[in-house]
Amino acid sequence: MYGSLREYIDLLEREGELVRIKACVNPVEEMAEIADRVVKHGGRALLFENTGTAFPVAMNLFGSDRRMALALGVASLDELPARIERLVGEVMSPKGSFVQKIGALPLLGEAARWFPKRLHGRGVCQQVVRMGGDASLDLLPVLKCWPADGGRFVTLPMVNTADPATGAVNVGMYRMQVFDGRTTGMHWHMHKTGAKHYEAYRRAGRRMPVSVCLGGDPAYTYAATAPVPDGIDEYLLAGFLRGRPVRLVRCVTNDLYVPADCDFVIEGYVDPAEEKAVEGPFGDHTGFYSLEDRYPLFHVTAVTHRRDAVWPATVVGIPVQEDYYMAQATEKIFLAPIRLALQPDMEEMYMPAPGVAHNLAVVGLHVRYPGHVRQAVSSLWGAGQMMFNKYMLVAPAGSDVRTPQELARLLRGVEPERAAIRGEGALDVLDHAAAETGYGGKLALDLTGVPEGEVPLLAVPERIVPAGGIAAWSMAFYAEWGIVALYAEPGAEADIAAFVRENCPEARIAVLFDTAAQGLDGGDLLWLATADTDAGRDIRFSGGTLLADARTKLPGSGTDYPPRFPNVVAASEATIALVDARWKEYDIGEFLPSPSDRYCRLLRGGGAEIS
Structure with a gap:
């Protein structure tokens, strides 16, 4: 595997999977807009060399099947299931005889090499150490991705915490909004292990040490996102993927251990006795803004990094990302x-x-x-x-x-x-x-009761008329999928069942979207249908057809509706125009139009929240 993030970047460049951008690019919205265009068009990884700081920014490092495989050290992701099945099968299989037990020893010996190892002394991640007033996040090229974001966010942090009672460690990926040079938000959700550790420290009446890593072997970043069961060290998973242990060093201002070869370490603490801060909004991986809420404050005590450090970042938003x-x-x-x-x-x-x-x-x-x-x-x-x-x-x-x-x-x-x-x-x-x-x-x-063999296409009705207050529709998915897409304004009276009875009683599924969604492709409509519905409130059946109301839920719709509803994530007109005008300067190939041109129609106002 890789001894550094730069080693992975060098491999991507040799493989034709990375392009360097030498022009000066602003981390505030401009980088994200470039990356959004590139990833949605299946493009290469990006290395922004001129960021207005001392550090380059790497983006889209994992944004293709091939790069994801290269990041995990395999030719194809299909190699991984066989390794996992062999491991799990060997562990779970009964071993009654002495010979069977002896036969498992090579696997046990191999597994012993995956466990993280703690080293004495400092690692290359501590070649440069900044503490006290010198430990400022203002020195880092932290991105603001979308126009209604609450500020700049660290988007690929590996947040290291430990249970105060057992010492069990966790590495999670929780976004961090930068409030100033010394404080950020710590956006761990109620279900996450980081939040569980926070509650344990709160009950104990103690400050919680936290260390945030960025970069290093890409396997670390992946492991921080993986759904590893609580109590299992993510660095053990990284060791399995690497085929060798993660080597850890002690932080300089707390007792947590972090990968010796990562690019940056931001050390600090969270004080559970402190009032939580307002964090957000943030253009999230759902394709919508996650709105303001209260989360713990993270206080920075040290920033350490490699001399040749690269700042890794990602942009999330409307899929595919x-x-x-x-x-x-x-x-x-x-x-x-x-x-x-x-x-x-x-x-x-x-x-x-x-x-x-x-x-x-x-x-x-x-x-x-x-x-x-x-x-x-x-x-x-x-x-x-x-x-x-x-x-x-x-x-x-x-x-x-x-x-x-x-x-x-x-x-x-x-x-x-x-x-x-x-x-x-x-x-x-x-x-x-x-x-x-x-x-x-x-x-x-x-769907297991559907008989094998050919299922005839549905006959598209020759004549369709407005019904149930619905005057716009698309039958593009009807013959093959049995799905009809309907359109009406949010909050308007619309009877999906009446439309189906009048026009297409054989439909399997009928979904009602905002009028503004007309013209979007099937993938975009599927995204809206699954995101903008509650499966209990918005789904019903009539005449055997599944009916779904996937329209925007306006404020004041009722007690069974969300009190706030977010806008979709899209770049501003100014940022789109800037990137359009500068495209040749970036020298990254053929012009790519902004995906946001397609989604701006869905916006209701200019903020993160629909009002």
């Missing part, structure tokens, strides 16, 4: 443990990009008994970060669930009302459609 490729790695790495520990009959799990990981999952299941699908859905909704899933499709074993044609065939053949499995439970805190933060409806569709 760089985080999608990291999620694909997670699908492959964690499928085997989930299958072996929870659902041995699950053969596949796929999270399409428009579902932004938690909103939509497609599962392939070998059904063995009546009620098996319901049991599998319930167990998955209770498994680690799968508890945040909102919508799930359960396909029969052998289905190629990653192929749109196969999913379309299954949806054409399903009876949605009979196939529906409804529930409610924990949702991601970033889910903005639920009335209660972190809690709402869930829906699964059992």
